[in-house]
Amino acid sequence: MRHILLTLLFSGGLLAAPAQEPRSERYRFPVRNVAGLYSANFGEMRPNHFHSGVDIKTDGVTGKPVVAAADGYVVRIAVSPSGYGRALYIAHPDGTTTVYGHLERFRTDIESYLRYKRYEQGRSNVDFTCKPSLFPVRAGDTVALSGNSGMSFGPHLHFEVRRSSDQRTLNTLAAKLLPVRDRIAPRIMRLHYVEVDSLGDVPVHSRPRTFDVVRRSEGDYALRQTQPVAVGRRGYFIVECSDRKDEVYNTFGIYRLTEEVDGEVRYEYRMDGFLFGDTRYCNAVSYYPMQLSSRNEVIRLTQPAGCPDRFFTTMKNRALLTTPAGRRQEVRITAEDDCGNRSVLAFTVEGKADERSFRAPACDSLPVVRHDRDFHREGDGVRIEIPAGTLYESCFYTQRPYDEPQPKDSTLLFLSRGVEILDVRLPMHRYATLWIDATQVPPELRRHAVLASLSPKGKLRYEGGKWSDGRIRLRTRSLGTFFVVADTVRPTIRPRFTAHDLSGQRSVTFSVGDNFSGVGSVSCLVDGRMAILEENRVKGTYTHYFDDELFGRNREHTLRLTSTDGAGNTRVWEGTYYR
Incomplete structure (x- = not known):
């Protein structure tokens, strides 16, 4: 009877009701038998995305009860080798959905249904929805065990609260939906200043000037230099900052950042939530060239032309500082965390003479890639298409041969000299499409020919692409230096067991690796x-847990593992075992 009532309750109009404002009294802490500490908070700057939830520590172990x-x-229900790994999504009557990621195992009945769906779909990695009547839950019901699956580098629970109607993520801690212990104000590490000049409608930025920051007391910061900061005709500041919480050494993201000039708020960034289609705008909110290598948040106090308003509660004149020559202004920057702790950096700026301001060098001969228009160009062995909305700011298009020594990798065949296209540190919101000349690739190597590029640190990395009609075509969100290479090395497969009789074991595990293009499928x-x-x-690693119901026991079995890398090379391991 209870099951029938729950089925009627959750399949009826209750969950279809208009979304309510989520309140803390509606939510249980989602994992039991832990200290209640966090390793990451909502909205942190991650590579090419904002962190969409909170990471709850599970005291260094897996197997903690995860509850609704x-x-x-x-x-x-989703299972993926990347992202959240094993993940569970629970819809609630208030119009929200909670997400539980990096799980080890689901509850027994959910695990059994997952097994059925995997065999039904013929693949190990699945992502499917469930009817309301299938798995109703009450607050506090155990639904899974915590784990370390997906792109996780240590045991923890990733937890989110989303608005069900559009999957907009909500800042769980700022909304006080979960308890947190935090009396520590954000840390302000460094301040940078960048001047901006324009050539036509293309903004050109100076190199950042860096200023050391000192902490005078908790939440009170000042510049090490005592004289005013000299500023040009137009410019903006960049703040390097991070946050801490009680009882942990992890760094956390900033909730709110505000800039006041002479008492007037000119800029305010605030992270209350976002749609997943907007997550890559973290590259526009941050100062991307510095954010690439920083462990802190590197936030620029301006709004690029291609960044939407919704990340900023205040933005005046794109927050560009235009202090007249000889005039002084008072600047106050406030960093606030998701628990209301604040730190303030206050200093004076003084406008410098116009002739001392930054002037961009002339670039009259270069094509312009406008952030709000499609761009097409073909020449010197390269064709490129950059859709409108790919760049956050307009820029000049540059392309030149790579004149440095060829990178060394004995496992690859280099089939072209390098070509530099724009800058690897240029953030891109959408995909550009490249076609690079590959007519020189011998027929026997064409199926293994791909593009490689240099990372911001100068390391050779796999990009992908396919040979067709004398070119290699690639969709990419990163430009820079490219090479045509052939990867002809097959993946490696190494069994991590030696016994033939596996009757006493639950599973078999294989290590699978690749030299360059990565393991594509197994x-x-x-x-x-x-x-x-x-x-x-x-x-x-790849693990098969024995399924005696399907494959039987007390006999010899044949196991065949097939791995193909990103360049089309395949390796097969085949053997027998008794169980």
């Missing part, structure tokens, strides 16, 4: 039938 934060039903057959694999991409 509120009444509802399981609406979605499949497993037992006795000629699809077998489920659990992939740990961080460790490079």
Whole structure:
């Protein structure tokens, strides 16, 4: 009877009601038997995305009970080697959905249903929705065990609260939906200043000037230099900052950053939530060239032309500082965390003479890539298409041969000299498409020919692409220096077991690796039938848990593991075992 009532309750109009403002009294802490500490907060700057939830420490171990934060039903189940790994989504009557990521195992009935769906779809990695009547839950019900699956580098629970209607993520700690212990004000590490000149409608930025910051007391910061900061005709500041919380050594993201000039708020960034389609705008909010290598948040106090207003509660004149020559102004920058702790950096600026301001060098001969228009160009062995909305600011297009020594990698065949296209430190919101001449590639190497590039640190990395009609075509969100290479080395497969009789074991594990282009796919057959694999991409391991119901016991079995890399090279391991 209870199951029937719950089914009627959750499949009826209750969950279809208009979304309510989530309140803390509706939510249980989502993991039991832990200290209640965090390793990451909402909205942190991550590579090419904002962090969409909070990471809750599980005291360095897996297997902690994960519970439903509120009444509802399981609406979605996902298993992926990347991202959240094993993840569970629960819809609630108040119009929110909670997400539980990096899980080790689901509850027994959910795990059984997952097994059925994997065999039904013929693949180990799945993502599917569930009817409300399938898995109703009450607040506090155990739904899974915490783990370390997906792109996770240590045991923890990733937890989110989303608005169900559009999946907009909500700042769980700032909204006080979960308890947190934090009496520590944000840390302000450094201040930078950049001048801006314009050539036509293309902004050109000077190199940042860096100013050391000292902490005078908790929450009170000043510049090490005592004289005013000399500023040009137009410019903006960049703040390097981070946050801490009680009882942990982890660094956290900033909730709010405000800039006042002579008492007037000119800029305010605030992270209350975002849509997943907007997550890459972190590269516009941050100062991307510095953010690439910083452990802190590097936030520029201005709004690029291609960045939407919704990340800023205040923005006047794009927050560009235009202090007249000889005039002084008072600047006050306030960093606030998601628990209301604040730090202030106050200093004086003075406008410098116009002739001392930054002037951009002439670039009359270079094509312009406008941030709000499509760009097409073909020449010197390269064709490129950059859609409108790809760049956050307009820039001049540059392309030149790479004149440095060729990178060394004995496992690759270099089939072209390098070509530099724009800058690897240029952030891109959408995909550009490249076609690079590859007519010189011999027929026998064409199926293995791909593009490689240099990372911001100068390391050779795989980009991908396919050879077709004498060119290699690539969709990419990163430009820079490219090479045509051939990767002909097959992946490696190493069994991590030696015994033939596996009757006493629960599983078999393989290590699978690749020299350059990465492991693209791995499949497993037992006795000629699809077998489920659990992939740990961080460790490079693939585990098959024996399914005696499907494959039987007390006999010899054949196992075949096939791995293909990003360049089309395939390796097969085949063996037998008794179970």
